[in-house]
Amino acid sequence: MKAPPADLEWKPDGVPVSRHFDDPYFSLDNGLAETRHVFLAGNDLPARFRPGFHIAELGFGTGLNLLAALLAWQDSGTPGPLRYTGFEAYPMTAPDLDRALRRFPEAHAVAAPLLDAWSRGETCVQTPVLQAEIVIGDARTTLPDWSGQADAWFLDGFAPARNPQLWEADLMAQVARHTAPHGTCATYTAAGFVRRNLVEAGFTVTRTAGYGRKRHMTQGQMP
Secondary structure, eight states: OOSOOOOEEEOTTSOEEETTTTEESSOTTTHHHHHIIIIIGGGTTTTTOOTTOEEEEEOOTTSHHHHHHHHHHHHHTOSSOEEEEEEESSOOOHHHHHHHHTTOHHHHTTOHHHHHHHHTTOOEEEETTEEEEEEESOHHHHGGGOOOOEEEEEEOOSOTTTOGGGGOHHHHHHHHHTEEEEEEEEESOOOHHHHHHHHHHTOEEEEEEOSTTOOEEEEEEOO
């Protein structure tokens, strides 16, 4: 992985915070519960799972969202592997990834293939239940070159006020271009410019109840 590593500060309770963006990697309340509310329920998962279902994510981070989706996939009994593509500009080191995920024993219990690959400098994971690739680099450059299409998007960059580049109109247009018909997206933010950019990209956008201290979040669907 050739990219600048994530510059982290660790809170006393084990929450990693990006020094670059001055923002935590997951909810201070309960990161796994937030993931399940925002990214799984926000994309109507696991109800929409089917063989070959493909999730893509802006902001791979700790891998928590991927592992939460994998847990739901396994529980659903859907045949074959879950397909996943993540886009990450500042990858964590393998020890930091492991440290962050240990906060969530349920997710950490299925993280071994990811952690093993990460420790070898590999960004692909192939198991009977998961086919994953993490694309390292600025998504504004890497996403346009991606040949895939996602059934569901997890839009999980750092807060728009701190990381506006990952929410700009051109990138949201690329998200839409790489979304399958009737595909969806979900994000924890309800920032007005993010919702407008998603609408301009072609999504039908709904503001719904957020998780914890966040009053609202955003869901989108393509025709």
